[in-house]
Amino acid sequence: MPDFEPKIVAFVCTWCTYAGxxxxxxxxxxxxxxxxxxxxxxxxxxxxxxxxxxxxxxxxGVLVSGCHPGDCHxxxxxxxxxxxxxxxxxxxxxxxxxxxxxxxxxxxxxxxGKWVEVVTELTERVRxxxxxxxxKELEHxxxxxxxxxxxxxxxxxxxxxxxxxxxxxxx
Amino acid sequence: xxxxxxxxxxxxxxPAYYEAVTEAIRKEAVKILKEETVVGVVGYLPGRRKGTxxxxxxxxxxxxxxxxxxxxxxxxxxxxxTKAKKGVLKQGKVGIVAKGCDMRALxxxxxxxxxxxxxxxxxxxxxxxxxxxxxxxxxxxTEANIARKCRECTVHMPEGADVAAGTHAELADLTPEEAxxxxxxxxMPQAERWAFWKEHFSRCIxxxxxxxxxxxxxxxxxLCDKNRPQAVESSPRPAGNMAWHLVRAMHLAGRCGGCAECxxxxxxxxxxxxxxxxxxxxxxxxxxxxxxxxxxxxxxxxQYKEDDDQSFIK
Ligand code: SF4
Ligand code: SF4
Ligand code: SF4
Ligand code: SF4
Numbered sequence: 001m002p003d004f005e006p007k008i009v010a011f012v013c014t015w016c017t018y019a020g021x022x023x024x025x026x027x028x029x030x031x032x033x034x035x036x037x038x039x040x041x042x043x044x045x046x047x048x049x050x051x052x053x054x055x056x057x058x059x060x061g062v063l064v065s066g067c068h069p070g071d072c073h074x075x076x077x078x079x080x081x082x083x084x085x086x087x088x089x090x091x092x093x094x095x096x097x098x099x100x101x102x103x104x105x106x107x108x109x110x111x112x113g114k115w116v117e118v119v120t121e122l123t124e125r126v127r128x129x130x131x132x133x134x135x136k137e138l139e140h141x142x143x144x145x146x147x148x149x150x151x152x153x154x155x156x157x158x159x160x161x162x163x164x165x166x167x168x169x170x171x
Numbered sequence: 172x173x174x175x176x177x178x179x180x181x182x183x184x185x186p187a188y189y190e191a192v193t194e195a196i197r198k199e200a201v202k203i204l205k206e207e208t209v210v211g212v213v214g215y216l217p218g219r220r221k222g223t224x225x226x227x228x229x230x231x232x233x234x235x236x237x238x239x240x241x242x243x244x245x246x247x248x249x250x251x252x253t254k255a256k257k258g259v260l261k262q263g264k265v266g267i268v269a270k271g272c273d274m275r276a277l278x279x280x281x282x283x284x285x286x287x288x289x290x291x292x293x294x295x296x297x298x299x300x301x302x303x304x305x306x307x308x309x310x311x312x313t314e315a316n317i318a319r320k321c322r323e324c325t326v327h328m329p330e331g332a333d334v335a336a337g338t339h340a341e342l343a344d345l346t347p348e349e350a351x352x353x354x355x356x357x358x359m360p361q362a363e364r365w366a367f368w369k370e371h372f373s374r375c376i377x378x379x380x381x382x383x384x385x386x387x388x389x390x391x392x393x394l395c396d397k398n399r400p401q402a403v404e405s406s407p408r409p410a411g412n413m414a415w416h417l418v419r420a421m422h423l424a425g426r427c428g429g430c431a432e433c434x435x436x437x438x439x440x441x442x443x444x445x446x447x448x449x450x451x452x453x454x455x456x457x458x459x460x461x462x463x464x465x466x467x468x469x470x471x472x473x474q475y476k477e478d479d480d481q482s483f484i485k
Contacts, residue, residue, distance in 0.1 A: 048421050049394070049402045052414045069477065079475035082484065083458070087424050087472060089483060090453040091417060094356070094446070096365025105485040118485055134365055138410040141373075 006126040008035040008061045009054040010119070011046045012107075013078075016067035019109035024116050031116040032123040035063070042066065044077025048088045051102065055135035061101045061126035063118065068106040078106075100125060101132055142167060181342050184242075184299040184312040188340050192240040192296055195336035196268055199294050200235040203266050209292050211259055212266035213248045214238040222308035228256050240268070240336070242312045245301045247430040249276040253285055253389040264290055268336075270298040271326025274464050275428030276386045278331075281466035283426070285389060288466070295332025299340040300324065304435060314345060320431040320444065323347045331464050353445055353452075369409070372416050374439045377407040381433035381443055382419065387426045394418060416446065424450035425471040428462045 012018045018039050024031060040046050043066030054062050064085065072078045085104055093099055105118045126132075200212045211230040217239055218225045224243040228251065229235050248267055252260060259265055269277060274295060280286040300312050300321035307316055322345040329335055356364060382388040382395075395403045395415055403418055404411030419433075427447045434444040454460045457480060460471035468474075 047402075049414065049418055052417055053402070056410055056414065069481070076475065079477070079479070080472075082479055082481055083472050083475055084421075086457055086480060086483065087450060087453055088421060091420055091424070091446070091450060093361075094364065094449045095368040095413075095417065096359075096361045096363070098361060099483075103485065104483060135410070135413070138369070138408075138413055141409045 004127060004130060006034050006060040006123055006131070007058055008032075008063060008119070008123055008126065009059040010035050010037045010063040010065060011040060011043075011050060011054075012037055012064075013043050013046075013066035013073075014039050014041055015073040016071060016109050017065040017105075017107040017115065020107040020111045020115045023109065023112035025112075027112050029112055029116045031119045034123045035119050042072065042074050042077035043081035044072075044074065046081065048084065051088070052135070055097075055101075055132065056139055058136060060129075060132045061103070061122050063103045063105065063122055065105045065107050065115075065118065068108055071108060097134065098129070098132075100129060181340065182313065184340055184342065186241075186310045188299065188337070189239075189241045189310075192337040193238070195334075196238050196240055196294055196296070197236055199334050199336065200229065200238055200266060200268075201232050203292055204230070204232050204235050208264060209266040210263040212238070212268070212292075212294070213251050213256065214266075214268040214294070215240060215244040215246070215248075218243065222310065226251065228259060238268070240296055241310070242300065242302045242316070243308060244268075244270075244296075245318070245432075245435060247273045247276055247384075247386060247428075247432045249273050249280060249286075250384060250386040250432070252277075252291075253280060253386050254383075260286075260290055264292055266292040266294060268294045268296060269329060269332065270296045270301075271324065271329045271464070272298075272320065272428060272430045274329050274332065275326065275462045276430055278464055278466045279426055279428050279462060279470075280386060282468070282470060283387075293329070293332040293334075295329025295335045297329065297335055297337030297339060298324075298327055300342065304440075312342070314342060317342060317345065318431070318435075319349050320429065321345075323350060326464060329464065349444065349448065352442070353448060356445065368416075369413070371441045372412040373409045375407060375412045375416070375441055376439060377405065377412065377415065378438060380436040380438065381441075384432045384436045385423070386428070386430075386432075387423055394422075416441075416443075419443075420446040420450055423447060425454050425460060425473075426462075427451065 046064055051062050066078045089099055103122045107115045203209045211228050213228050215224040216227045216237055222243055224241055226246045226248055281288055300317045302316050303318040327341050403414045431444040454471045458471040
């Protein structure tokens with residue numbers, strides 16, 4: 001896939017990683033422009049649903065990054081986030097999401113270099129993996145289209161030609 | 172003990188056992204109502220159709236004498252204390268009939284400060300099991316009609332209840348169907364797992380029964396109902412469904428008591444308890460947390476240790 005430019009969404013905390021990314025910029029370090037940075041007060045504010053939404057709306061990779069343990073501006077936000085994301089990873093894995101598309105990191109305000117490294121590594125990894133179709137496909141599917149492959153039972157009831165026709169005629 | 176010896180042989184639980192439990196519940200409920208220890212008792216009354224039961228809040232001795240326990244008593248009644256009959260707790264102490272798995276929910280709700288132990292009089296049921304979905308309700312519990320969750324139950328004995336109704340009885344040699352199904356899914360290649368869940372989630376009609384029945388889904392406003400900004404698409408389409416199920420599993424992680432009520436009420440037969448169990452397993456492995464019969468200070472996702480695993484973080 002020569003022309004594939006991955007879309008990476010980075011959820012970062014304002015106190016450490018955002019400042020770190022800023023440092024990378026003011027120090028004129030180069031990193032892939034594929035990353036879109038979204039600033040939050042704390043990693044503890046980054047809800048797993050944001051990650052899902054990013055994937056649904058077209059992200060091929062997601063980065064979540066905040067202060068190193070012990071450095072949290074709010075004392076313990078990142079410790080709580082660490083547990084929550086450990087659990088969330090297990091859930092995503094269980095439903096069949098490739099965890100290579102989701103990266104977590106601690107990047108402090110002084111670590112412009114580490115920010116560059118993390119972003120570059122994730123971008124290049126996702127580039128070799130290609131686009132992430134799973135969540136995006138769901139966005140464009142209706143119930144009956146996924147039912148087509150479903151085996152019999154009650155699901156087949158909803159997969160009637162009439163419904164399909166009605167749906168197609170919506171234009 | 173005899174109970175132990177029996178345990179290895181039982182292939183059915185006869186109606187007599189449930190009748191004995193029923194008697195014990197009635198006796199206790201009548202007593203605490205008469206003594207005015209409680210303002211009411213949340214329990215089960217016979218349903219209108221034969222072989223069914225219906226949850227009820229009874230406040231008089233006459234009604235209490237009609238309480239039952241049978242394999243049809245599937246509901247986890249603790250949900251009545253956080254939702255439907257929440258107000259009754261304001262009037263005084265409330266009695267509640269609880270099976271072991273329901274007691275885990277009560278314990279969890281105490282952990283979350285939604286209930287106080289001293290406000291409850293728990294009539295624990297020594298529970299051999301309840302009916303599964305769509306089975307023949309013969310009055311006798313056997314391997315053929317027992318619920319899937321009961322096959323792997325570890326809380327037949329409701330320890331920590333104020334009184335326990337029943338003696339020890341459980342069926343022997345049940346295959347752990349749910350654990351086997353979990354292992355099967357975990358062994359699938361990743362793409363197959365995605366296909367498996369995608370098919371299941373796509374069928375979801377977003378009736379929200381799974382949420383309404385869950386004692387822990389007591390949020391005044393569910394994240395999934397919010398539309399400004401909208402976090403999860405609310406129409407029953409595959410995209411929103413996937414998000415809803417992941418959000419639900421996440422919100423219940425470390426809290427779910429494993430009553431499998433969400434799965435029981437799902438009209439589309441989506442195996443929700445597999446997700447609950449997967450999360451429970453992870454939290455056990457990572458933080459050595461297991462939902463138990465007694466409240467704890469904090470749930471696993473409401474606390475942290477400085478040296479928690481962070482091998483996945485760069
Ligand atoms: S899981 Fe255990 S306590 Fe709960 S209904 Fe089944 S046998 Fe009874
Ligand atoms: S799904 Fe989450 S937000 Fe909604 S009621 Fe349950 S716990 Fe609350
Ligand atoms: S998530 Fe399901 S199994 Fe867990 S407590 Fe709620 S209803 Fe029970
Ligand atoms: S009960 Fe079943 S169909 Fe209804 S919202 Fe829950 S998972 Fe979907």
